[in-house]
Amino acid sequence: MKEKKIIKEKELIEKLNKLGLKGKFDLIIGIGSQGKIPAELIGKELGIEVKFIEINFRNEKNQIQREKPLLMKKIGFGYENKKILLVDDFCNSGKTFEKAGKELSKAGLIKTLAVNCRNKKADYCLFEYQECIQFDWK
Numbered sequence: 001m002k003e004k005k006i007i008k009e010k011e012l013i014e015k016l017n018k019l020g021l022k023g024k025f026d027l028i029i030g031i032g033s034q035g036k037i038p039a040e041l042i043g044k045e046l047g048i049e050v051k052f053i054e055i056n057f058r059n060e061k062n063q064i065q066r067e068k069p070l071l072m073k074k075i076g077f078g079y080e081n082k083k084i085l086l087v088d089d090f091c092n093s094g095k096t097f098e099k100a101g102k103e104l105s106k107a108g109l110i111k112t113l114a115v116n117c118r119n120k121k122a123d124y125c126l127f128e129y130q131e132c133i134q135f136d137w138k
Contacts, residue, residue: 055103
């Protein structure tokens with residue numbers, strides 16, 4: 001069995017800082033349960049408020065469990081006209097980011113950031129590993 005690549009918090013912060021995102025966003029929104037920790041880490045580093053939305057598409061084993069992503073809980077915070085950075089741990093198809101963008105359509109600007117991307121379907125990708133990965137904060 002092939003070992004998973006481990007992404008450490010320090011590596012995430014180093015890659016993030018190379019993007020030059022400080023001062024570009026008003027709000028960070030983490031997606032689902034897996035996007036919460038990276039959103040918090042990124043929000044802390046950039047000094048930006050963090051909120052969360054519950055969109056569900058895959059289970060904890062990264063297996064698709066629905067035909068399309070579903071908003072599980074109504075958005076309960078103001079985001080209208082704000083510059084938003086949507087954060088998730090992983091982007092494969094881009095469908096979760098698409099769903100979030102539709103739900104947040106009244107935002108002033110939306111950009112997406114995935115900690116790991118296999119297909120560049122996010123505006124910002126910190127890592128582009130094709131193999132399985134594991135985060136040191138899980």
